[in-house]
Amino acid sequence: MPLLQLLVRRLLQLIGVLAGISLVTFLLVHMAPGDPARLLAGERASAETVAAIRSQYGLDLPLWRQFLTYLANLLSGDIGLSLRFQRPVIQLIEQFMWPTLFLTAYVLCLAIPPTVALAILGARRPGGIADQIIRLVGIAGLTIPVFWLGIMMSRFFGVSLGWFPVSGYGVGFTGHLHHLFLPAVSTAIWLVPVLTQSLRAALIEKTAADFVTAARAQGATERQIFWQTMLPNAVLPTLNLLGVMVAFMIGGAVIVETVYAVPGLGTLMVNALLGRDYYVVQGLTLVFAVSTVLITLTVDLLTAFIDPRVRL
Amino acid sequence: MADTPAPAIAAPSVRTVTPVMLVALSILGGWLVLALAAPVIAPYDPDAIDILNMLSPPSAAHWFGTDQVGRDVFSRVLFASRVDLLLCVAGVLPPLVIGTTIGLLSGYFGGLVDTVFMRIYDLTVAFPFFVLVLAIVGVLGPGLLNFILALTLVGWVSYARLVRAQVLTIRESEYIQAARCLGYPPAAILAHHVLPNAIGPVIAYAVSDAVLVMLAGASFGFLGMGAQPPLAEWGVMIADGQAFVQQAWWICLFPGLAAISLGLGFALLGDGLGQLQRRGVTA
Numbered sequence: 001m002p003l004l005q006l007l008v009r010r011l012l013q014l015i016g017v018l019a020g021i022s023l024v025t026f027l028l029v030h031m032a033p034g035d036p037a038r039l040l041a042g043e044r045a046s047a048e049t050v051a052a053i054r055s056q057y058g059l060d061l062p063l064w065r066q067f068l069t070y071l072a073n074l075l076s077g078d079i080g081l082s083l084r085f086q087r088p089v090i091q092l093i094e095q096f097m098w099p100t101l102f103l104t105a106y107v108l109c110l111a112i113p114p115t116v117a118l119a120i121l122g123a124r125r126p127g128g129i130a131d132q133i134i135r136l137v138g139i140a141g142l143t144i145p146v147f148w149l150g151i152m153m154s155r156f157f158g159v160s161l162g163w164f165p166v167s168g169y170g171v172g173f174t175g176h177l178h179h180l181f182l183p184a185v186s187t188a189i190w191l192v193p194v195l196t197q198s199l200r201a202a203l204i205e206k207t208a209a210d211f212v213t214a215a216r217a218q219g220a221t222e223r224q225i226f227w228q229t230m231l232p233n234a235v236l237p238t239l240n241l242l243g244v245m246v247a248f249m250i251g252g253a254v255i256v257e258t259v260y261a262v263p264g265l266g267t268l269m270v271n272a273l274l275g276r277d278y279y280v281v282q283g284l285t286l287v288f289a290v291s292t293v294l295i296t297l298t299v300d301l302l303t304a305f306i307d308p309r310v311r312l
Numbered sequence: 313m314a315d316t317p318a319p320a321i322a323a324p325s326v327r328t329v330t331p332v333m334l335v336a337l338s339i340l341g342g343w344l345v346l347a348l349a350a351p352v353i354a355p356y357d358p359d360a361i362d363i364l365n366m367l368s369p370p371s372a373a374h375w376f377g378t379d380q381v382g383r384d385v386f387s388r389v390l391f392a393s394r395v396d397l398l399l400c401v402a403g404v405l406p407p408l409v410i411g412t413t414i415g416l417l418s419g420y421f422g423g424l425v426d427t428v429f430m431r432i433y434d435l436t437v438a439f440p441f442f443v444l445v446l447a448i449v450g451v452l453g454p455g456l457l458n459f460i461l462a463l464t465l466v467g468w469v470s471y472a473r474l475v476r477a478q479v480l481t482i483r484e485s486e487y488i489q490a491a492r493c494l495g496y497p498p499a500a501i502l503a504h505h506v507l508p509n510a511i512g513p514v515i516a517y518a519v520s521d522a523v524l525v526m527l528a529g530a531s532f533g534f535l536g537m538g539a540q541p542p543l544a545e546w547g548v549m550i551a552d553g554q555a556f557v558q559q560a561w562w563i564c565l566f567p568g569l570a571a572i573s574l575g576l577g578f579a580l581l582g583d584g585l586g587q588l589q590r591r592g593v594t595a
Contacts, residue, residue: 143575251442
């Protein structure tokens with residue numbers, strides 16, 4: 001069973017990457033200037049309290065012992081304690097993740113249809129006028145700062161026209177849809193060009209594929225070739241795009257949520273950074289990286305499942 | 313397209329590309345001149361506070377209006393271009409140099425160096441780029457220097473990966489084998505034969521990367537993690553103006569437009585260089 005082999009190999013790789021991610025997030029907090037025990041104890045704690053906390057949290061142990069403790073904690077589901085909220089980071093994440101997940105799904109719904117349409121339009125005549133325009137507009141779209149676009153859109157559609165709320169998350173499904181519309185559009189405007197470019201490239205690659213030549217030799221019309229041969233072959237690249245999207249969208253969410261004051265993981269991250277709440281930063285970085293890796297893995301496995309030729 | 317045998321992957325001919333690249337170069341050149349000549353061109357001191365004229369809309373006296381403490385937005389946009397241009401260079405060059413060096417070694421010698429590099433690459437791309445840079449800057453402390461440092465720590469892997477891929481094909485070519493047979497030391501082969509042939513796509517990538525670096529720099533300034541106020545930087549200016557955007561849209565609008573135009577310069581140039589690369593013309 002090659003598929004099973006693939007699965008086992010990818011899972012082994014996964015363990016390696018997860019171990020690496022925990023090492024990086026562990027070292028991240030250790031790069032912080034200053035004494036972590038002092039940070040835990042607070043600014044005004046006495047030297048004795050700091051020393052007590054240092055031994056209580058095992059901060060006087062060698063680095064590798066501390067890493068093992070961290071790993072053990074991770075394995076038991078403990079990703080640290082927020083200094084500011086005095087609550088486990090995992091609880092904070094559970095509380096703040098819903099707006100982010102909703103926003104992510106929203107962005108996907110808004111971004112995929114135009115991406116597929118534009119990529120097809122461009123790939124039908126590579127180098128044609130439509131393709132050129134889409135490419136240039138895409139390049140321009142990539143250069144827009146997301147936070148600036150967010151501010152300008154909330155000023156215009158939110159304040160001047162009053163069509164959409166400019167901050168918050170709203171109540172209920174339609175409330176979420178309404179509140180998150182501007183954040184989702186801001187992210188999508190910046191995401192669509194990236195995705196269109198790679199999907200277009202994948203589609204054009206298909207136009208040079210042997211099976212297209214074969215179909216053409218058998219007398220299929222260009223229209224038939226496009227809709228029946230090329231397009232089904234573009235499904236996989238689109239699926240792969242989803243994997244690429246995730247990392248981009250997490251980065252975008254951090255900024256967009258800040259601009260629109262959406263109470264999501266991005267806002268949590270920025271506030272933790274500004275408040276020097278290192279364990280929240282550590283926990284969030286870990287969670288973001290693990291989700292990225294898991295989603296990429298799912299996409300890869302799905303691809304291999306759909307297309308038996310794919311082996312990686 | 314109906315009777316074209318093999319629709320070319322091809323991109324537009326040289327004639328259609330050159331004007332775009334010319335536009336890109338003139339945008340970049342224009343910004344360079346504006347940045348260098350900022351003290352001469354700027355009508356006001358970018359940090360001069362003028363309480364009597366705060367939040368005044370664009371006018372003949374203040375082309376881009378004034379901000380909440382009466383500073384001239386036009387002068388600040390000009391002076392900020394020095395910071396943002398410098399940021400692009402400082403954010404692209406270190407990862408470029410480090411990544412290219414490691415990519416050359418990794419691709420040419422293979423073995424342990426290559427294995428270690430590939431593991432580091434796999435690990436780095438497991439993190440969302442922006443989040444990792446943000447986390448590193450947050451832990452080291454906000455500021456431009458730490459931003460550049462974090463960007464370098466994370467960004468070099470993309471350059472190394474690109475160079476490595478180039479070197480893997482170049483390594484097997486006849487001129488490299490010839491050089492090896494003639495007894496040239498690896499250092500000479502890498503410097504005189506491999507590097508010149510591998511560098512083209514890297515330069516094209518670096519120019520496109522400058523857009524990302526500029527946007528990241530402005531975003532970090534906006535989040536309070538990059539350039540620190542009162543230093544004029546486009547992201548910082550937009551953050552400053554956000555609270556006043558209802559009464560005074562001009563504080564946010566102009567720095568954003570400036571960032572877009574500089575970004576367009578880099579993006580169009582990068583696109584043009586990339587197309588030349590794909591057609592096998594050395595840049």
